[in-house]
Amino acid sequence: xxxTVLFELGVEELPARFIDDAIGQLKEKTIAWLEENRIPYGxxxxxxxxxxxxxxxxxxxEKQPDVEEEAKGPAKKIALDEEGNWTKAAIGFSKGQGKxxxxxxxxxxxxxxxxxxxxxxxGQETFELLKQFREVFxxxxxxxxxxWGDRDLRYVRPIRWIAALFGxxxxxxxxxxxxxGKTTFGHRFLGGKTTIPSADQYEQIMxxxxxxxxxxxxxxxIHRQLKxxxxxKGWKLIxxxxxxxxxxxxxxxxxxxxxxxxxxFLAIPEEALITSMKEHQRYFPVRSKExxxxxYFVGVRNGNEKHIxxxxxxxxxxxxxxxxxxxxxxxxxxKGSIDQKMEKLSRMxxxxxxxxxxxxVQRIVAITKKLSEWLDLDETxxxxxxxxxxxxxxxxxxxxxDEFTELQGVMGEKYARIFGEPEEVAVAINExxxxxQANGEVPAxxxxxxxxxxxxxxxxxxxxxxxxxxxxxxxxYGLRRQALGILQTLNERKWNVPVENLIDxxxxxxxxxxxxxxxxxxxxxxxxxxxxxxxxxxxxxxHIDPDIVEAVLANGIGVFxxxxxxxxxxxxxxxxxxxxxxxxxxxxxLNLAKKAEDAGTVDPSLFENAEEERLHQAxxxxxxxxxxxxxxxxxxxxxxxxxGLAEPIHAFFEHTMVMAEDKNVRxxxxxxxxxxxxxxxxxxxxxxxxxxxxx
Numbered sequence: 080x081x082x083t084v085l086f087e088l089g090v091e092e093l094p095a096r097f098i099d100d101a102i103g104q105l106k107e108k109t110i111a112w113l114e115e116n117r118i119p120y121g122x123x124x125x126x127x128x129x130x131x132x133x134x135x136x137x138x139x140x141e142k143q144p145d146v147e148e149e150a151k152g153p154a155k156k157i158a159l160d161e162e163g164n165w166t167k168a169a170i171g172f173s174k175g176q177g178k179x180x181x182x183x184x185x186x187x188x189x190x191x192x193x194x195x196x197x198x199x200x201x202g203q204e205t206f207e208l209l210k211q212f213r214e215v216f217x218x219x220x221x222x223x224x225x226x227w228g229d230r231d232l233r234y235v236r237p238i239r240w241i242a243a244l245f246g247x248x249x250x251x252x253x254x255x256x257x258x259x260g261k262t263t264f265g266h267r268f269l270g271g272k273t274t275i276p277s278a279d280q281y282e283q284i285m286x287x288x289x290x291x292x293x294x295x296x297x298x299x300x301i302h303r304q305l306k307x308x309x310x311x312k313g314w315k316l317i318x319x320x321x322x323x324x325x326x327x328x329x330x331x332x333x334x335x336x337x338x339x340x341x342x343x344f345l346a347i348p349e350e351a352l353i354t355s356m357k358e359h360q361r362y363f364p365v366r367s368k369e370x371x372x373x374x375y376f377v378g379v380r381n382g383n384e385k386h387i388x389x390x391x392x393x394x395x396x397x398x399x400x401x402x403x404x405x406x407x408x409x410x411x412x413x414k415g416s417i418d419q420k421m422e423k424l425s426r427m428x429x430x431x432x433x434x435x436x437x438x439x440v441q442r443i444v445a446i447t448k449k450l451s452e453w454l455d456l457d458e459t460x461x462x463x464x465x466x467x468x469x470x471x472x473x474x475x476x477x478x479x480x481d482e483f484t485e486l487q488g489v490m491g492e493k494y495a496r497i498f499g500e501p502e503e504v505a506v507a508i509n510e511x512x513x514x515x516q517a518n519g520e521v522p523a524x525x526x527x528x529x530x531x532x533x534x535x536x537x538x539x540x541x542x543x544x545x546x547x548x549x550x551x552x553x554x555x556y557g558l559r560r561q562a563l564g565i566l567q568t569l570n571e572r573k574w575n576v577p578v579e580n581l582i583d584x585x586x587x588x589x590x591x592x593x594x595x596x597x598x599x600x601x602x603x604x605x606x607x608x609x610x611x612x613x614x615x616x617x618x619x620x621x622h623i624d625p626d627i628v629e630a631v632l633a634n635g636i637g638v639f640x641x642x643x644x645x646x647x648x649x650x651x652x653x654x655x656x657x658x659x660x661x662x663x664x665x666x667x668x669l670n671l672a673k674k675a676e677d678a679g680t681v682d683p684s685l686f687e688n689a690e691e692e693r694l695h696q697a698x699x700x701x702x703x704x705x706x707x708x709x710x711x712x713x714x715x716x717x718x719x720x721x722x723g724l725a726e727p728i729h730a731f732f733e734h735t736m737v738m739a740e741d742k743n744v745r746x747x748x749x750x751x752x753x754x755x756x757x758x759x760x761x762x763x764x765x766x767x768x769x770x771x772x773x774x
Contacts, residue, residue, distance in 0.1 A: 081121070081140055082246035084209065085278035087133035087263060088216050088254075089240035095129070095328035097221055097235060102127045102294060108215050109134045116208050117143045126282075126292040128331045130267070132219075133292065135281055139245070143202030150176045152194035155185055169194055206245050213252045230255050240264060244278040266290050266331050269382060289332045289383070298327040301379055304335035305363065308377060312337070315366040316377060322357055329361065330381035337365075337377045338391040344402040345374055347409050348493050354483045355401045362398070408478035412490070417498050421469075423476040432595045433541045436472055442541075442588060444468040446533035449584055453576055456525070460503075464526045467507035470495065471530055474508070488512040514564045521568045528568050532581070535561040540585040543605050544596035562613040569639045570617075575712075578614070578636040582606045611636060618646050626769050627653070633764035644714050645763055652718070653768065662770055664728040665721070665759050669766045671737055672756035675749035685747040690734045694727040698755050709761055718762060724755065 086109075093101070106125040113120050113136070121138030152158065158169035165180045173180050178196045185192045221235040228237075232255045243250035243259035252259050261274045265288020275284050285292040291300060301323065309316045326333075344352065349372045356362040362376040376398065380390050425437035433439070447468040451461040474480050474491030492509035496502070503526050510527025511534055513520055522528040539558050542548075549558050569576065586606060589596055596602055614636045618628045623646040630649065631642045652658040686692050701720050708717035737752070739745045759765060 081119075081138040083244075083277070083279040084120075084136040084139045084246075084250075085133065085242060085244045085275065085281050086212055086216070086250075087126070087131055087240075087242040087281070088238060089131050089242070089264060090234075090238055091236040092129045093132075093236055093328075095325045098127050098129075098294070098328040099324065101132055101219060101221065101235075104219050105132055105134055105215070108218060109136070112212065112215050116211075117146075117202070118205055118208060119144065124293075126285075127294045127328070128290060128292060128297075129329060130264070130331065131292065132216075133242075133281070135278060137279075139205060141205050143205065143208070145202050146200040148198050148200070150196050150198045151186075151188075152176075152183075152196070155192040155194065158183070158194045172196075206248070206250070209243075209245055209250045210252050212243070212250070213254055216254065242275055242281075244275060246279075247277040264288075266382075269332060291332060294327055297330070297333060298323060301327060301330075301333045301335065304333070305377065308335055308337060312365075312375075313368065314373065314375065315368050315370070317353065317364045317366060319357065319363075322361065322363065326361055326379045330379055332382060334380045334382060334384050334387065335377060336380055336387050336391045336394075337375055338395040338398070339375050340395065340398055340402055342374050344406060345372065347402065347405050348490070350486055350489050351405050351409065351479060351483060352402065354486060355405055356398065358483070358485070359401055360394070360398055362394075404482065405479070408482055412477040412479055412494060413497055417470050417473050417495070417500070420473045420476045424472060427476070430541065430545075432545045434594075436475065439537060439541075440469065440472055442537045442585075442592075443471060443530065443533045445588060446536060446585055447529055450529050450533060450576070450581070453580075454525075454529070454574065460525060463501055463503045464507070464529050466500070467504045467511070467526050468530050468533060470500070470504070471508055471511050471534065514560075514567060517560055517563065519564075521564070521571045525572070528572055532565050532568055535565050536581055536585045539565075539609070540582065540589060540602075540606060541594070543609060544586070544589050544594065544602050546597060548605060548609070558609075559613060562610055563617060566610070566614055566617055566639050570643055573640045575638050575641075577638055578610055579607060582610060607635070614639060614642065618643060621647070623647060623650055624653070626767055627763075630763040630765060630767035633767055634760055641712060641714070644712070648714050648718060649763060649768065653770070658722070659770060660729065661722040661725040662765055662768065664725040665755075666766045667732060668728060668752050668755050669759060669764065671749065672753045674738075675746075675753035675756075679746070679750055681751045681754065682747050685744050687739075687744065688734055690727070690731045691748065691751070694724070694731040694755075695751055697724055697727045698751070698758075702758060705758060706761070714762075721758065721762065728755075 102125050106123055109123050113123075119138075119140040120136050122136070124135045124137070126133040126135070152172035153168045158166055158172075160166050165183075169183065170180060172194060173183055173196060176196050176198050178198070182196045183194050184196070186195045187193075219235075224233040224235055226233050238254055238257050240262060241254060241257050241259040242261060242263045243252065244261060249260055261276070262272060263275055263284070264270065264272055265285065270288030270290060273284060273288055275281055282292055291297040302318070305316055305318060308314070352372065353364045356364050356376050360376075360378070362378045365373045365375040365377060367373055378394055380387065421437070421440075424440060425435050427436045428434075429436045429439045444465060447464050451464050456464065471491070474487060474494055477490060477494065479490050480487050488509040488511065492505045495505035495508050503524065506524055507522070507526040507530050510522035510524060511530040513522045513527070513531060522531050538556065539561055542556050542558055547556060547558075554560075565581075566578070569578070583603075586602060590599065611632055615628050615632060618631070619625060621643060623643075627646050627649045631646045636642055681695060683692065683695060686695070701723055705717055705720045708720060735748065737745070737748045739748065
């Protein structure tokens, strides 16, 4: 007979941002614990609200299944002495398995006989095992923990109650003097203390106490109410998924309400209005069906509809104060000029060892100028790029960005327009922060892309120069994300600029400015490896196999769009059986070319057979065309051109001993192979690729 099991941990209100991860951990660890303890079960359902974490396990067997298993011991030659008597090793093994030597038998494995016994393990009662479940709760990890009272335990929030049931029976255990029982608590204001008669009634008991214990059900209910209100009012709600998740974890019994604010606040940029509503008040902004932002908002109450009008009015008062502040900031920020705001950057420390924000802006401008030269921009575009770099950080001193830091760049664009800057410059100020998150949009304009790369390069090179290098999960300055942003932007714009050139350019700026750095060699190595790892990550994300990634990055990243394109071609070639002889031929060349350290130019007069002459002429005939195709980014044609050497290479190796006794002949042959290898490496290190067998 099977039963339902319930474990509920009641706590003080959990931070909403902790709950999703806690739910996932609890379910995952519960399943692992059941499997480890060999407890048969049906399904595991998780529950979470701000005040509880719980799991309900259905169809749990009352006993572990009995197990018969074969235990393997020492080899026969160790188990028996020369007279055929059992050794201490055999006796000890049998005792350890709860058996005697009479139960031993031999079984051959891999040509050797080993001692074996059949072992019977009787299943334990599930009820006794469930008493150990407290360790699952205690194993949960959280971003921050606390202690309370005189307790030693550090946990996310103080534990107030524990409900633990096996069917109708209480599972006894204790955590910090809180004993498990049948008691739980409903909604803080609409419910109360109650008893859970049996584990399978948990969800209904919670509903009776005005708690929707299932986070998914609560989320669906909020979404349903939002859509119903949207339809009844003829609105278009901005339902942000992250906000919906957060609100779900802030309430136990959700009720949607709406409120309004004065139309005068609509003069404030809508990004500021939306940020104020979402980030500060957890409201859903409202648009018309045509997409215009309206002077309404929608919130979610942790309670029922009783006196909901009073709740709406109270929230309106709170929002009005917030929007009054935003209105004041917006008006004040328009006073003065951009140059006056820029002067304040010299009093704002960017990083203690790297100077002020004004210093950083100067470096961004210098990088922007150099990159503009490399890209051969026209005079107007180059001028706008420099201007965008010069004022890229001016909005950081505005009151609006000081209050809403996530609006950096956004407000810079708007204020730049107000102050009469060219449209391209205004847009670039916003775009230079892009991509703002992993896999976010990259800048759409050339100017925005240049300033974005310049800013991120300065941050990365500066940080790594002074020893701030991301380790493990620690990356407080977001250097990994910024490096990915640089590579994604280069890839999107298809710019023919080697990544190493960009890195070395900025590193040289730091050296010339006499900024504090570690040794030049250390910084150079760390920077190149840092970007190589990020490039490898992006290529793998583009479904390029790891060994092919290593092949195209073997000699550095180079032009990143080129590395990506070559990787995709090699993925296709790996599946092409006709390419296998090419791969083998070029791979043999790469292997032997490593021995050509003392090799020089090729001397045809030292050739001793026709195959040598033929291979040399074949390489000479394709070399210039091959290099030209690479420069034209005709990657597949270039590889096909190189593939034409496969047949003469195979013939060369079949008729030629490369490591000849005559030193001059040997070095000449190695020189020829080295020249071919240098061309192969221009595409990729093909020896890093594993040829996949076709079955």
